Ligand SMILES: Nc1nc2c(c(=O)[nH]1)N[C@H]1C(S)=C(S)[C@@H](COP(=O)(O)OP(=O)(O)OC[C@H]3O[C@@H](n4cnc5c(=O)[nH]c(N)nc54)[C@H](O)[C@@H]3O)O[C@H]1N2
Ligand SMILES: Nc1nc2c(c(=O)[nH]1)N[C@H]1C(S)=C(S)[C@@H](COP(=O)(O)OP(=O)(O)OC[C@H]3O[C@@H](n4cnc5c(=O)[nH]c(N)nc54)[C@H](O)[C@@H]3O)O[C@H]1N2
């Protein structure tokens with residue numbers, strides 16, 4: 237066994253051989269061969285080290301552009317891009333934007349390496365030897381659009397609708413005009429869509445039942461907290477800019493508590509670290525609530541004026557919850573629970589940041605409701621420096637013009653009981669299975685954009701099967717990742733430096749324009765331009781078959797995304813004012829400060845009939861956590877990694893040079909019991925699949941729990957999702973159409989490889 241990690245689905249060892257050959261031997265090398273020599277890359281390649289050395293004293297030799305990091309990340313940083321002779325030389329954070337404060341994260345500083353990476357997909361390419369063969373042939377855009385358009389029209393003719401065509405798009409680029417990808421699909425007819433999100437839906441529903449929507453306070457206002465609980469969130473890795481505000485709060489006297497089963501980098505900064513059994517956060521919150529109730533530490537006025545359901549909730553607590561029970565469930569000593577409850581309820585304002593990691597469980601939604609309840613009963617909601625922060629979409633009120641195109645007249649889709657027609661929706665969190673299961677008509681073609689399902693979806697082996705069963709798979713991306721390798725046609729996407737756009741964050745309150753700073757590299761196009769090119773060809777072949785515009789000026793289109801409300805929120809009259817710099821939305825520092833909630837009652841709903849309608853207990857009650865089956869007694873957590881963002885960044889040379897291979901964190905006691913030493917290769921497996929990975933023996937994880945971080949490494953066949961089952965979380969359906977996914981309820985066994 238060589239020293240690199242490998243992964244597979246199904247316990248078939250031969251598959252390993254095929255997979256490795258496919259990955260190392262042909263696909264990557266094949267792609268490289270297809271594109272190398274077509275353009276002398278040395279020119280750009282040699283310039284970027286200079287960008288690295290570029291000094292701030294010489295800024296006047298550059299043209300400076302405003303950009304925004306469009307990744308799915310809390311921070312959505314404001315970037316200043318330095319361009320010389322049409323080449324992006326360096327990037328820095330924009331000091332004007334008070335959340336980014338002039339800094340990027342480690343990933344952001346690699347953007348020059350990403351834009352000019354020799355691994356970028358440079359031209360449309362067609363895989364001629366079959367999916368995964370690695371035999372790629374460069375084709376031109378016209379040919380690519382012709383093949384795709386003909387396939388769409390042929391499928392439409394064969395099945396009488398465009399439902400056999402399925403879109404899977406998620407979060408590779410959250411820039412607003414990227415919703416044009418959905419628009420392109422709508423404009424050809426009714427199609428099959430991956431609906432939902434793998435990210436945060438359980439928590440969204442929880443906050444929606446409690447408060448009417450997710451609307452957290454300005455994270456910059458965290459500095460005002462006197463007590464700050466970071467609950468199942470690891471901002472030292474996943475929201476590095478938030479740490480400034482966390483530290484500032486602490487400097488001003490706040491106590492910092494971190495609750496996580498893993499001693500994360502964030503946990504290492506805490507005044508109090510609480511190691512909790514995974515998925516038992518609801519029990520901890522309810523135990524704290526019981527203590528608060530018994531010791532009269534709740535806020536009577538707030539409950540009376542702004543909350544419904546307190547009596548029922550208090551009765552539930554008295555009836556079913558004790559701090560002793562909470563201790564038994566969570567593994568947290570009873571005294572710690574009581575101290576935490578007392579301190580939290582008496583330090584005002586107290587703020588809880590509820591992370592996305594903690595809700596990726598079968599009871600994640602209920603756990604978030606229980607934590608929200610703490611903020612409500614102590615009257616911390618609506619207070620600057622208080623609250624239960626999870627995320628916000630207040631600043632996302634754009635027109636979504638790029639998305640708003642309708643199916644051609646007479647298109648056939650799914651008929652609904654109310655007489656309307658719609659797309660066919662499948663679950664994004666059980667994508668492979670649902671694609672394979674779709675009937676009448678079956679799914680025959682996939683369009684993948686801003687998405688890497690082969691790496692990010694559970695049951696990656698099933699997703700692979702779904703890919704292999706298609707007649708045509710088109711992937712639009714910047715890199716030849718696993719999904720691209722299993723496609724028939726790949727199309728090169730631009731980076732944010734090569735495009736116009738506008739970005740908001742789901743965390744902070746800033747909105748910024750993304751200026752085109754450099755010309756598109758090679759033959760890359762933006763997703764919207766690809767939609768236009770496809771429409772052009774479709775309409776040539778079959779006039780009227782696609783309603784998407786066939787051309788358009790991207791700055792005009794950008795203007796069409798704004799409306800009176802966004803202008804008012806940003807304090808501008810025209811979007812071009814954003815070319816002077818990003819703007820912060822004019823919202824109160826504390827959400828819900830007017831006490832008007834968006835629930836049916838207009839109050840905070842401890843008792844939610846809406847929750848009941850969706851099949852949940854109307855109260856935030858404890859739902860038992862998922863326990864390890866006998867056969868697979870250990871839990872494998874797969875949270876997010878510092879130097880990558882899902883399947884992005886870790887493939888770049890600077891990242892690979894710092895961290896060339898993934899690892900598994902395992903506690904010394906378990907390692908000893910299994911005869912595993914630090915640095916050994918281990919096999920992690922369950923009925924679904926397996927991976928072979930290097931062990932790091934560390935007491936930062938508890939004995940029965942391991943951690944391996946989700947990521948895509950370029951030359952390493954590593955995929956945590958070969959062992960992750962598509963188990964739904966309890967909530968998510970109300971706000972996002974499908975439940976979230978319990979990525980962290982993943983049980984495995986381990987041996988030395
Ligand atoms: N085991 C496990 N799995 C997880 C998670 C976990 O915690 N554990 N987390 C889940 C979460 S929270 C999320 S949000 C998902 C993320 O899942 P995805 O949204 O699929 O993740 P990314 O890898 O960020 O992006 C997908 C692709 O978009 C491409 N891309 C970037 N910019 C563009 C563009 O402008 N156009 C096009 N067409 N493509 C572009 C990138 O190169 C990348 O290949 O993963 C989920 N998967
Ligand atoms: N560097 C980097 N930044 C990112 C991302 C990335 O991939 N890399 N991804 C972005 C995206 S899409 C997202 S969704 C966010 C996610 O960022 P976070 O909200 O920080 O979520 P995670 O990193 O998935 O998990 C956070 C912590 O939750 C813990 N956890 C798991 N289960 C439980 C539990 O049952 N209880 C408790 N208390 N804790 C638990 C994990 O051990 C982990 O330390 O980050 C965004 N920012």
Ligand SMILES: [Mo]
Pocket residue numbers: 308434435436592
């Ligand atoms: Mo996410």
